[in-house]
Amino acid sequence: GLVSTRLRSPVERIRFQGAEVSGVQLRDELLHADWYVSALPFERIGAVAPELGLDLSAFRHSPITTIHLWFDRPITDLPHAALLDRTIQWLFNKEGGRYVQLVVSASNTLVEMSRNEVIALALAELAGFLPEVRAATLEKAHVIKEIRATFVPVPGLEAQRPAAPTTFNNLFLAGDWTRSGWPATMEGAVRSGYLAAEALTAAAGHPRKFLLPDPR
Ligand SMILES: Cc1cc2nc3c(=O)[nH]c(=O)nc-3n(C[C@H](O)[C@H](O)[C@H](O)COP(=O)(O)OP(=O)(O)OC[C@H]3O[C@@H](n4cnc5c(N)ncnc54)[C@H](O)[C@@H]3O)c2cc1C
Incomplete structure (x- = not known):
């Protein structure tokens, strides 16, 4: 071609x-x-x-952090959600409510935190919106910090x-x-x-x- x-x-x-x-x-x-x-x-x-x-x-960069969580059971049937007044801004239901992806733009505070701290914060905030999280077991998690995500x-x-x-x-x-x-x-x-x-x-x-x- x-x-x-x-x-x-x-x-x-x-x-x-x-x-x-x-x-x-x-x-x-x-x-x-x-x-x-x-x-x-x-x-x-x-x-x-x-x-x-x-x-x-x-020109300055602004980070975006994405948190991928896999649970042993569905924690939501929402296709996606915006979480207001929290660190976590967006939730995307990636697979039957068991695998969710959380997105935080301008995630400067998360960049400073360890992987485990980020996951703990995400679980605590999520449990406030979706009570099923408390009963579920987290099977796997990924935290991706994209430091040069966007310009400010x-x-x-x-x-x-x-x-x-x-x-x-x-x-x-x-x-x-x-x-x-x-x-x-x-x-x-x-x-x-x-x-x-x-x-x-x-x-x-x-x-x-x-x-x-x-x-x-
Ligand atoms: C985690 C994350 C989530 C985002 N979410 C959204 C969203 O929901 N909605 C939205 O609209 N935008 C979102 N964005 C922003 C969006 O992705 C960017 O605005 C867009 O991709 C910028 O496109 P671009 O082509 O300008 O640059 P880029 O996509 O950064 O492309 C630049 C390319 O240049 C290449 N490159 C670098 N150096 C060289 C070199 N020397 N030679 C050859 N190639 C080179 C790089 O490899 C890269 O492929 C998100 C970004 C991130 C990181």
């Missing part, structure tokens, strides 16, 4: 010549194209393309989010952290891709619209 995906092939460097990108340096290979779209995360772009001169000093939309950050076009004619930026108009979300990432495609087709002399209007 026209598209090929290379796994485990990190870009080490974007190579520039004059006002253009001349290639993309992998460990053992230099790739060439007419047009380039970077979808690198903000913490990588500076090292891979310092020539862009992006000021990303205001601090006041003033919008001005630092770069738009898709760069100072180089054939290079465009995408990624949830670019100026998508949305916060760090999958939708924001998709919108940034559409915006990069719009900027690229305009630069190529064949402008096209890809961005879908927001639902009213």
Whole structure:
């Protein structure tokens, strides 16, 4: 096909010549194209393309922690739930009420805690909403702390989010952290891709619209 995906092939460097990108340096290979779209995360772009001169000093990461719990019996028949005024924010019923996934955004307090402390907190909070938890036995648990989950939309950050076009004619930026108009979300990432495609087709002399209007 026209598209090929290379796994485990990190870009080490974007190579520039004059006002253009001349290639993309992998460990053992230099790739060439007419047009380039970077979808690198903000913490990588500076090292891979310092020539862009992006000021990303205001960007900070925010962690998301996911807690997976397997019980010996169903503890809920809800498909999902939002837990108000607790550390745990979301519950997703993954398998017959016995396997639930709990999600905490901006989980800075949990990052400092040990795995066992996180599980104990989750069980205590869950038992307050779902009494069946008290009678159930926890068979297995996983705690995943994603430290670089999202960027923090601090006041003033919008001005630092770069738009898709760069100072180089054939290079465009995408990624949830670019100026998508949305916060760090999958939708924001998709919108940034559409915006990069719009900027690229305009630069190529064949402008096209890809961005879908927001639902009213
Ligand atoms: C636990 C968790 C839960 C989330 N939940 C939600 C949710 O419920 N709803 C929602 O909308 N969003 C959620 N998000 C946020 C959402 O996942 C992100 O906003 C989105 O994935 C960002 O997409 P992206 O393409 O900009 O970046 P990423 O998905 O981070 O992709 C960047 C890619 O670049 C690759 N890369 C890095 N360096 C190099 C290199 N040198 N060369 C080549 N490739 C490189 C990385 O491997 C990665 O694949 C969640 C995120 C996390 C971590």
